[in-house]
Amino acid sequence: MFYKTSRIFLIFFFFLFLLFQSPQKVFSVVYFYDDFKNDTNKWEIIGNSGWTIKDGMFGIRLSPGLSNAIPKDSYWDSSLINYIYKVDLLSISGNDKNIVINFIDNRNFYEIHAHDDHIHFDKYVNGISYQLQNTIGSNPYPLPLNNGITYHFKIIQENHQIKTYLDNNQIFHIEDTQPFLNGKIGLRVGTGGSLTSEVWFDNVMVCSLDDPCEMTPSPTQTPSPTNSPTPTNTPTNTPTPTPTPTPTSTPTPNPPVVFIPGLGGSFNFKEMFLGQHNPEGWVLMPGANVYRNIFQAFDYSNNQNFYVFFYDWRKSVLDSAKKLENFIKNSVKPWNNKVYLIGHSLGGLVGRACIETTESNCYAEKLITVGSPHLGAVDAYALVEGGEIWRKGIMKLGFELLAHYYQIPGETKKDTLNRVAPVILELLPTFDYLYKNANIVPYSSLSFKNPLLSILPQYNKISIFGNSFQTLRSLSLIEPSAIEKIFNLWPDGKPKERFYTNEGDGTVLSLSAYPMEGEGYSFNLDHGGIISEKTALEKIFDLINYPTPNNSYTSLNDDENYLVFFVHSPVKISLDELPPNSFSNDEIIIIPNPDEKIYTLTVRGVENNYYSLSVGQIEEDRVIWNDYFGEAEENKEENFQFQIKSNSLENPLVDPDNQKNNQFLEALIKKTKEEINALKISRIQKLALIKLLEKISDENSQKSFFYLNSFRKILAEFERKKIIYESEAINIRQRASSIAKILEEIDFLKIKKVGEKAAQNSLRLAELAKKSIDVKKLSRSQAIIYEEAKEKLEKSEIFLDQKNYARSYILSQEVKDLFWEIKILD
Template identity: 25%
Template sequence: MEDDFDDGNIDNWIVVADPDRTPCSAPWEVVGGRVGISINQPSCTTNLMPNDSLWNDLGNEYVIDVDMEFVIGTDHNIAFRFTPTILKNYWYDIHFTSPGGFVLERVPPGPTSDSKTYPVPNRETPYHIKIIMKTGDIEIYIDGNLALDYEYDPLTDKFPTGRVALRAGTGGDSVSETYFDNLVVTSLGDEPEEKDPVVVLPGIGGSWDTTAMVTGGDGDDWKKTPFVKVYENLKNTFIDNAGYVEGEDYFEFYYDWRKPLTDLADDFDDFLQTTVLTDKPEDTKVDLVGHSLGGMVARVYAQEHGIDKLDEIVTTGSPHEGAIPAWLAWSGAEVGERWSWQWLTLQLYLQAHKFGYASPVAAVRGLTPGLKDLLPIFDFAKDEEETVMPYSGLTDLNTYLDGLKSSLSSEVKDLLNTIAGREDDPDRNTVEWLTLGERSFIDQLLGRWPDGKPVNREYTDEGDLTVLQKSATVSGAASTGLVEAAHVSLPQTETGIQAILDALDLSEVTPATGVEPLPRNPSLVFFLHSPAELTVTAPDGSQAGFGVASPMANSLYSSEDKLLIIYNALAGIYGVEILGTDSGQYHLDIGQLTEAGEFFTTIGETTAAGETDSYQLNFEPDDPLVQPIVDETGKTQLILAKAKLKELKDAVNRRWFKNFIDQIIRLIDRAVEKIDQGRFRWAQVYVQRALLTDYYLRLFSDRHWSFWGLTAQEQILAHNLAAEVGQYLEDAFIITFELSGRRLTSRQVQSYIRETERLKARVDRRLESYGQENQLLGETYELAEAKLAGAKADFDSGNLAEAYAQLLAAKILYQEALGLL
């Protein structure tokens, strides 16, 4: 029997009172598609039992699956082998009590009862209860976890017959409210054959390991990414609607998505042998359901480890012939999509570790080598004459995926079911062709766009915004499906889940659809590295993060990972508070996700237990600030600059180098002192000196790194961190200059622009004949060009202080570039 109560009535149910107890006067009723009761009466009981027609003589050994929601009160019950009589009712029940436990009862009491401590029920989220009632053995599962296995002597069983009953009551606490939904009772005599275990493999960014994210190491606890919700409906479909049990016949494989596919297949083989197939019969076969990269892991496993343990493979949105976004990331460090969350984990990882690489392209390739396995093995590029550039002739060829394609056997194809997506939004389509034009000096220096820079994109509706249909399908596969959905939604929508069920011959199962995707834009992301805790206050006064009892409704916070997401984020000033839990250095990565683009920054300081650092963040979704931390005095910017310099000083243990850093720190300390005194004219002087000295630190690090005894890695770190410090000092200079009362004239700034342009011209002449890759030179020249362009734009807008600050940096950066040439 089953009843989801969506029809709004309980015509096939009977209210049964306990003859020896006071009946509750409150009615059982259907509210929001679930049946329940709200009691406000001391010491009463009530039962709701299926009538004969609904019960359909299911016998006395059966499996109960039901969702229970505990709203208020301490008595929440579900009874089984419930048998009413004139004088007394007989039943077993699970009696949830407060605080946080339940008792398995026999009423009237048998020789024994048993109790089990269980986490306090979440009064906002239903618990899924599964009861297996066998004579002599009762198993109770809560949310897929075995909570109690109670064995007893059947000879002591005084009431071996009866049906299920929904039960509620009160004792000394006169208030109780309980709801039931999605009730399914299956006779053990009619229990279906044992299911093939299912393993779900999420896509890129669906797995998270805090240690790996922070340290860049391997990590040892890969789990579901806290903010990823796209697989919840699929999981609920298998567990709630299809009767799978997590840990028995339903599993999720979380993995290190940075690795090459062959390594991931090896990791999956270990997971299959040690987790999925443990205590299973030798002939057990497994169904694999992989989304995006997860589908590729499943396929590679089949090709490299064999199909003996596999029954079906379902891939949805998997790039069997690669994906153009992977090429954009690998060739040009162009990472991310403004309409989905799928790249966010990678973006946070790159933000945390980019300072160790000479260029963004080097960072992408060094930090995520597995991305190369997703480069396209189909033609997708044209030159500016519209001539197709064969993929086989491009600089970075995906020989691994080409080899997989040529070695794909008919035996694997017979198990392979592919699902492709098609986004039906007329305003958004999938890139099908890239027109590659001549790359710039900067691109050449940085090793970016080796085959040409994308200058135009052609789109098609035959794709899911990430993967083209022709790549998501495999010729000769056992089945091929097409779903109207974007890439990230394929395992989440009703039609997407139905396609997966159809491929597994589970078409009769109803897809679960209760979890909606989180809106992405505008959003704020905070990822804190220890030793500290994070609390954020929004412009409307609502809070989220550590120690917040009632967090803002539009937030997700993982205290274990110190990761906070605020979606539908309000524009305005946010308060960010860092509470130290130990002595050491912390880093806070901040992401601004908007329709205008994605902007990431990192702030850091030292802290101690009980110490609090407070910051203000200005979030403007329509026009995001590259550096959103604001302070009307400039002091915060100086403190953050000093913290970066200390970090650099600790990382590079060279006397002359450290002396140089100490000079900058002393200038910053002087500037902070003058700000505290309100003497902004002097503060501006010290900030300007610090700014110039910082950029000269970069210059001398590049020119004299061997003299100072710097390693190549230390040179890169000095290069990158000094640039971060420079941005803070520029911001502080602009603020203190405005507060100092000093003024610049247009003629002065024009003169600085001309002087800087003359220096730029010298660099350009040298670059014309340079003709080789030099990532440090490329980063320096690109930064100098950005500063000069920004200065000109500020000058045209009348922002003379802003223009002057950027010109100070640009001039030294061009000098640095000349030295690197």
């Protein structure tokens, strides 16, 4: 009896002893646990859907995308700060595996981000990622996580310190001086630089710091670091195996790099303007300086592993994406069917679309987008709805060339750009950016919507983007004017105010360049700097494992002022002196940053026929085109001189004796007569028009204006009575306007003695004539005449202010007749 009592007492004393020796095992807490044996009720999904349970594990297969699984509020203690988080991770495909802690929202959290050959610890603050310093080694840590192997992670979160263990080996010790001290744990899967990614998780446990939920890992193959030994906090007496010599192997070469320039960066006159197949004719747009540094860094001229994909940026991104795939397949011919894609601005969208829409996934090993508008750009609204070009540099040059070359009589610039450049629709924002009466204009109500970005799936690209530059964020709209409504301009509203933010690179907003998909790297650089400045280039080279360039590259920007000469056949043109960095062929000459001087242009006839010559001065704050219509003779050369001045409205043609103007006048009258004879009207009606044209000459410009105005009035009568079609009248009326411009020059040279009072009186009468027009009742033909008159009236006012009374007087006289022509069409 005594023995039994003593034994019971000893057992009780033993348990009491254990209780006091290990109090932490009694009072420790398991905050969260899920082994995925039953359901996924504890989790909410942020990002792509598709998470499921399979073989007792929780995961997702993405192709492509980015998704987070986060504990629901009802299963998570929001006051939790210090804890241990354990999870098993098994990757099946892809090279992007992630675990998150202190997840506040999709823009603020910590992340353990595993790639195919390293792991890095990131902190996301307002969507921008930062790699934090690892006090026990490097960040990123050189360790591959191989597919098909289960890895055991343990993260200890204790105030501002975060320790990370992989298979019981510590790989990170992070000390964050400005830590996130709340938020949830989470599971995160993205495709990153891969096309697909499949990752599964199991045994998710969150415990108090005394670690009550110690798990026994199943036997797995434990990886070893590739470059350095795994650091540990406590040395262990592990027997050292005898090292086995590693055979030396030849380093695997990097995949080729394919660079895709942005909108306006590529140029091929024959393909883009003449519609001729000319694959060898692609060049970098003159003035596109921002790409000089990256070309030099990759040694473009000599590097057989660096390619530039030039493309017709007018066309749909999907069209360019298909051509990119063919370019890689047929020209690059990558040795391992993989390439690194680097796309600047629109080029990033082309690369992304190529990956997401082609069978080969564009052969992409990795895509880096630099300042690319993944959610669109606000100034595209002006292009699409108003035909206005708000940007400067090569984009302005490109769109002005397209608009002037392709515009047909009666067509607005908006109509032309939407017809020849469908890409502008694909640049419209997909986020809220329009306001009317202080209320957001719903995207669903807009007349024009982005047909591309709303259907492209998300892709885990790598985004480099700029910040801290004033970037257009939103627009306040008002009703368009009566004239604008006639031309169907601004159907969703005319911009009244533009609102800017510093969260962008001056061209593309940060929220568009990095819409929280994949990796993001922010730089305080503008749209040109993020593809040309040294720190940005170093990051690009680092991301593709290329040696960092040694040069100290500074930020570059494109030229903003251009002089352009182009012709419609059958002539060829050339300059006596072609400035450096210019582009020239038989049909077009582009000169960035032109000098103010006289340029001598030689025009040589290829055959006997009419030709047109356009001279454009495209500057930051204005664009002026002057057009000349002549008749060429085969093999005959003729020289023309143009006096180029900045901020001048005067015709640049140097023609003191009116010899050139008279030639142009004769050619225009001859061509107009041919077009009249082609009309399906009576012979008498044709003669009524032709006889007036034949009386126009340079000998008496004042009378010639009278005959020209009479010609236009008869034309208006024919249109009003429907003797000719509106389109026919618009075409011939444009010829008459060209004749008027020549007569203006001839008249100016002959009547320079016009006093200030005469000019003022003439301008006043022209303004009164304008007020007599009820713009709300105008037809399209009348509206075209009204716009012509308004433009001449504005120039007349400018010339009056400049005390150029003769030019002011000539223009205001024309304006009165144009407004009278409008009334004839009533």
